[in-house]
Amino acid sequence: MNFASDNVVGASRPVLEALLAANDGSQTAYGADAFSARGEAMLADVFEHEVTVFLVGTGTGANALALSAITPPWGAVFCHAESHVLDDECGAPEMFTAGAKLVGIPGVGGKMAAADLVATLERFPRGLVKAVQPSALSISQVTEAGTLYTLDEIATLSRIARDLGIRVHLDGARFANAMVALGCSAADMTWRAGVDVVTFGATKNGCLACEAVVFFDKALAADFQFRRKRGGHTLSKGRLLGAQLVGYLGNDHWIANARHANLMASVLAGGLAGIPGVRLAWPTQANEVFAVMPPAVDEAIRAAGFRGAPWSSLSLPPGFEIGGDRFVRFVTSWATQADDIAGLIAAAGRA
Numbered sequence: 001m002n003f004a005s006d007n008v009v010g011a012s013r014p015v016l017e018a019l020l021a022a023n024d025g026s027q028t029a030y031g032a033d034a035f036s037a038r039g040e041a042m043l044a045d046v047f048e049h050e051v052t053v054f055l056v057g058t059g060t061g062a063n064a065l066a067l068s069a070i071t072p073p074w075g076a077v078f079c080h081a082e083s084h085v086l087d088d089e090c091g092a093p094e095m096f097t098a099g100a101k102l103v104g105i106p107g108v109g110g111k112m113a114a115a116d117l118v119a120t121l122e123r124f125p126r127g128l129v130k131a132v133q134p135s136a137l138s139i140s141q142v143t144e145a146g147t148l149y150t151l152d153e154i155a156t157l158s159r160i161a162r163d164l165g166i167r168v169h170l171d172g173a174r175f176a177n178a179m180v181a182l183g184c185s186a187a188d189m190t191w192r193a194g195v196d197v198v199t200f201g202a203t204k205n206g207c208l209a210c211e212a213v214v215f216f217d218k219a220l221a222a223d224f225q226f227r228r229k230r231g232g233h234t235l236s237k238g239r240l241l242g243a244q245l246v247g248y249l250g251n252d253h254w255i256a257n258a259r260h261a262n263l264m265a266s267v268l269a270g271g272l273a274g275i276p277g278v279r280l281a282w283p284t285q286a287n288e289v290f291a292v293m294p295p296a297v298d299e300a301i302r303a304a305g306f307r308g309a310p311w312s313s314l315s316l317p318p319g320f321e322i323g324g325d326r327f328v329r330f331v332t333s334w335a336t337q338a339d340d341i342a343g344l345i346a347a348a349g350r351a
Helices: 015-024 034-047 059-069 094-097 112-119 151-163 173-184 226-231 241-273 294-302 339-351
Strands: 052-056 075-082 103-107 133-141 168-171 197-200 209-213 289-295 326-329
Touching: 015 059, 034 052, 034 209, 034 241, 052 059, 052 226, 052 241, 059 094, 059 133, 059 168, 059 197, 059 226, 094 103, 103 112, 103 241, 103 294, 112 151, 133 151, 151 168, 168 173, 173 197, 173 241, 241 289, 241 326, 241 339, 289 294, 294 326, 294 339
Parallel strands: 075 103, 075 133, 133 168, 168 197
Antiparallel strands: 052 209, 197 209, 289 326
16 A cells, blocks of 8 residues: 555546546536536635636646746745745746745744744845845645644734735645644635635545635736646646536535545554654644654565655754654555555554
């Protein structure tokens, strides 16, 4: 069983059924179809707000294009030093913004602290012609460490940014997992907390390939249709994205998927933490488990046919040492089975 990522599994049945339904007949091309319109309307209900929505096929495209809408080429995007937009997008945000600078802010467990954001912003005074201009704040929710910002933390970071005229982006690649874990609404985690634009991820939680860029202020999205087209992310058969979103959101399927994935991660975390020599780098808050284990345990897990992702991080808690152990990330998904979790824990225990 592959626990390296939640990208390793396919699409869930409601999503596939929606795709099959969209495949029949003909629809207007380039996203002007009934399925996309329905998906966009459903997102407005989810966020309890009028929204302007653009569907794309990848998270990298969604993040980079979203940031380009709120950041000029001479701007600065502030984010965690190990955020996905900084470490894992192959320079796409810099390319789509035509050269904006990404400024990484360190923090334990993949999270920026408000004091550190303030201190960093003081180094980038607005109006100084030789410096990039503060333009955007990007918050990852869930973070790259599998941790969560509380609603108060998001609101505080957003308030700091907005007081300086900085727009706020939320990278929600695992949006549903975060929302379910916090027990809040989509609105609470975004616009009510001061967020301007959201990358609403669906691919990791049951879709084949579907991400939504969601704006709460239509003025920010005025030229986004051209950005998306120029960036190669406007699908001619846009109904295939819209249909995925309809199947995903219908009957709260997306919430059920995330709840299951989070539950499986909680069971896995508890099982691994009970094995002598195994330590968890951070509390498991969503659907990712970060475990530090003796080499023998890691090898026993691999020998039993289970796979995690070798990991490294600069944001470990103070005093937490890896030493000669191995740092591994395990990610559960909507498709994870309880028997697979039990098998992995048993294999680790036998070591």
